[in-house]
Amino acid sequence: MKSAKLKLAAVGLALGGVLSSANAQTPPSVRIGVMAKFAQINGAAILNGATLATEEINAAGGIKGRKIELITYDDQGSASDAVLAFQRAVKQDKVHAVVGTFLSEIAIALTPWAARLKVPYIVTGAGADQVGLLVKQNYPAYKYVFRSILPASSTARGVCESIADVAVKQLGYTSAVLMTEDAAWTKSYDEFLKNCLPLVGLKIVETVKVATDTSDFTPIFQKIEAAKPSVIVTGVGIIGNKPVVQWHNQQVPLLMMGYNAQAGASAFWKETSGATNGVVTFTAASEDSPLTPKTVPFAKAYLARFNTTAAAHSFATYDAIYLLKDAIERSGTTDADPVADALEKADYVGASGRIVFQGPDDPLTHDMKYGNGFVTGVNIQWQEGKQVTIWPQNAATGKVVSSPFASK
Amino acid sequence: MLTQLLISGFLISAIYALATTGFTLLYGVSGILNLAHGTTLATAGIVAWYVAGLTSFDPVQVILAGVTSGVVVGLLTYALIVRPIQRLLGLSETDEHVFMLVGTLLWTIILQEALANIFGDVPVSVPQFVSGVVNIFGVRTPISSLLVAAISWGLLGALWLYVGFTKSGRSLLAASINPRGLVLCGFNLALIHRVVWTIYGLLAGVAGVLIAMVHGVSPSGGLELTATAFSIVILGGLGSVTGSLIAANVIGYIETATAYLVGPSLRSLPSLIILVAVLYFRPQGLFGRR
Numbered sequence: 001m002k003s004a005k006l007k008l009a010a011v012g013l014a015l016g017g018v019l020s021s022a023n024a025q026t027p028p029s030v031r032i033g034v035m036a037k038f039a040q041i042n043g044a045a046i047l048n049g050a051t052l053a054t055e056e057i058n059a060a061g062g063i064k065g066r067k068i069e070l071i072t073y074d075d076q077g078s079a080s081d082a083v084l085a086f087q088r089a090v091k092q093d094k095v096h097a098v099v100g101t102f103l104s105e106i107a108i109a110l111t112p113w114a115a116r117l118k119v120p121y122i123v124t125g126a127g128a129d130q131v132g133l134l135v136k137q138n139y140p141a142y143k144y145v146f147r148s149i150l151p152a153s154s155t156a157r158g159v160c161e162s163i164a165d166v167a168v169k170q171l172g173y174t175s176a177v178l179m180t181e182d183a184a185w186t187k188s189y190d191e192f193l194k195n196c197l198p199l200v201g202l203k204i205v206e207t208v209k210v211a212t213d214t215s216d217f218t219p220i221f222q223k224i225e226a227a228k229p230s231v232i233v234t235g236v237g238i239i240g241n242k243p244v245v246q247w248h249n250q251q252v253p254l255l256m257m258g259y260n261a262q263a264g265a266s267a268f269w270k271e272t273s274g275a276t277n278g279v280v281t282f283t284a285a286s287e288d289s290p291l292t293p294k295t296v297p298f299a300k301a302y303l304a305r306f307n308t309t310a311a312a313h314s315f316a317t318y319d320a321i322y323l324l325k326d327a328i329e330r331s332g333t334t335d336a337d338p339v340a341d342a343l344e345k346a347d348y349v350g351a352s353g354r355i356v357f358q359g360p361d362d363p364l365t366h367d368m369k370y371g372n373g374f375v376t377g378v379n380i381q382w383q384e385g386k387q388v389t390i391w392p393q394n395a396a397t398g399k400v401v402s403s404p405f406a407s408k
Numbered sequence: 409m410l411t412q413l414l415i416s417g418f419l420i421s422a423i424y425a426l427a428t429t430g431f432t433l434l435y436g437v438s439g440i441l442n443l444a445h446g447t448t449l450a451t452a453g454i455v456a457w458y459v460a461g462l463t464s465f466d467p468v469q470v471i472l473a474g475v476t477s478g479v480v481v482g483l484l485t486y487a488l489i490v491r492p493i494q495r496l497l498g499l500s501e502t503d504e505h506v507f508m509l510v511g512t513l514l515w516t517i518i519l520q521e522a523l524a525n526i527f528g529d530v531p532v533s534v535p536q537f538v539s540g541v542v543n544i545f546g547v548r549t550p551i552s553s554l555l556v557a558a559i560s561w562g563l564l565g566a567l568w569l570y571v572g573f574t575k576s577g578r579s580l581l582a583a584s585i586n587p588r589g590l591v592l593c594g595f596n597l598a599l600i601h602r603v604v605w606t607i608y609g610l611l612a613g614v615a616g617v618l619i620a621m622v623h624g625v626s627p628s629g630g631l632e633l634t635a636t637a638f639s640i641v642i643l644g645g646l647g648s649v650t651g652s653l654i655a656a657n658v659i660g661y662i663e664t665a666t667a668y669l670v671g672p673s674l675r676s677l678p679s680l681i682i683l684v685a686v687l688y689f690r691p692q693g694l695f696g697r698r
């Protein structure tokens with residue numbers, strides 16, 4: 001009996017040894033949390049971008065032999081859900097970093113939590129300048145927060161520069177109505193455009209702030225038309241497709257340009273049943289514009305894998321995962337502080353451009369540097385079911401077409 | 409400006425009227441406040457959108473798909489939620505009302521999540537049946553919106569004929585006045601309830617497709633639609649079809665006037681103030697019986 005017990009113990013020990021040696025052979029995975037409301041276009045874009053990057057990296061051997069394990073957290077578009085999920089991600093699931101977040105209201109709520117829990121957090125969807133300002137004001141405590149999508153003021157700069165070129169020079173427009181949704185991110189967006197548009201030759205004749213739950217846009221469009229502008233400059237993301245569909249149904253004879261966060265994805269054509277034809281939007285990159293050697297291959301792989309084109313948020317999240325890989329490899333660890341320090345020093349050519357983060361002394365700390373040689377973005381116009389890149393000149397594959405209803 | 413206001417108000421009121429008639433009819437005949445109403449509309453709109461994107465666009469097919477899904481959801485609500493609660497023994501009338509509200513609210517959430525899972529939680533729009541615009545006294549009006557108004561009023565007219573001039577319609581009216589008397593006369597109340605749920609589904613189906621065409625619908629937007637229907641019905645009087653038709657026009661015009669004269673973002677404010685005032689001074693609504 002005694003010897004039987006001993007034998008059992010020996011077998012147990014041997015088995016334990018085998019198991020633990022097996023454990024030692026597979027290095028622990030790098031756990032990355034991805035957070036957004038996945039049932040929406042932008043949330044799906046974030047998840048898809050992260051998934052594609054993870055699959056590519058794992059297929060190529062992982063990060064120094066460690067596989068990436070992607071853990072998903074659906075924030076349901078609610079800041080309180082997001083904070084709880086973020087805490088669970090760090091405390092319970094022990095993630096090494098978090099990427100994602102579409103709503104600025106959520107990113108602003110999560111920023112202090114990333115600092116408290118000391119975990120690198122790359123915002124890949126939300127644009128409010130406030131995120132970068134928070135990091136700057138609370139540096140170095142908030143040094144863990146980065147953003148791989150352009151902040152609203154840089155988006156506004158891209159919109160302004162593209163409008164100067166496309167609307168003023170090519171189409172000869174002289175006046176505009178600024179129509180933006182009432183949300184955190186449009187504060188810095190509006191402010192920038194109100195200064196910039198008149199400087200490039202586009203007079204703002206009216207500013208319309210639209211509540212995000214507006215259902216009937218008829219009075220808004222009639223007010224806009226009454227101001228007799230040559231173009232509508234938009235800043236919409238949360239509102240979704242209503243302004244676009246009603247603009248089409250009512251045949252408003254003015255082009256819609258500016259930024260429309262949803263119109264960057266090809267799913268938007270389907271959701272609006274084609275009403276988006278003619279809409280122009282600024283976005284990170286498009287499938288036919290070779291901003292960097294990685295842009296087109298990523299866009300093609302994304303389309304093949306998910307059957308929809310990559311939106312700005314897909315580019316941002318895809319780049320964010322690679323930025324983390326780059327930072328972990330350079331710092332040689334997954335510990336938060338060295339990774340955050342390595343991210344701060346990143347100089348990485350991603351799918352959306354060359355990513356270099358602003359430092360503690362720059363205006364928006366840990367936001368991407370904007371401009372030639374860094375990240376710029378493109379303008380696309382929906383033309384008969386296709387997104388045609390119309391700006392900047394060096395990436396353009398087509399020309400802007402004026403309003404489909406202008407002559408009527 | 410005035411013509412713009414009148415035309416926009418007329419178009420939006422027509423949709424409101426159609427979207428709330430089913431809701432109030434259901435309450436009038438069977439005493440049930442269906443909190444899943446908005447989601448029923450959204451389901452019809454989303455299914456119609458999906459069908460419209462499948463094949464070459466055929467308006468008849470699209471409306472049929474919407475109506476079918478409206479009727480299916482209506483009958484499912486009745487069979488899975490309403491009927492089981494009605495069959496519970498020992499439930500007081502007040503308890504039954506509370507159970508019904510909670511039951512239909514939970515059903516809303518189930519439907520919403522199911523829709524979001526299948527189609528994604530995104531707003532979608534059904535293509536216009538007819539594209540193009542006409543100029544009415546200088547106001548550019550989409551032909552499809554006029555068509556929507558025509559369908560709405562046509563359907564409401566048909567409903568009026570049905571309730572007033574057919575035997576089965578009159579039994580619905582009777583059920584709303586005195587259900588017990590109807591049972592004593594040998595009518596099958598359960599059958600009448602099934603009929604009213606079918607009519608409800610039909611009205612909600614058409615309304616859902618039309619709303620999806622004019623404004624767009626999304627799974628999470630269902631509760632908002634219920635809220636609009638609710639304020640109209642409270643103003644008109646619970647269970648009164650005439651009341652809700654008038655209230656739909658009142659609310660439609662007031663909202664439009666606010667949007668034009670005050671500002672689009674304050675559009676729904678006056679109707680909420682009216683709602684509070686009605687509940688305070690005349691809780692039974694303009695034409696309420698219960």
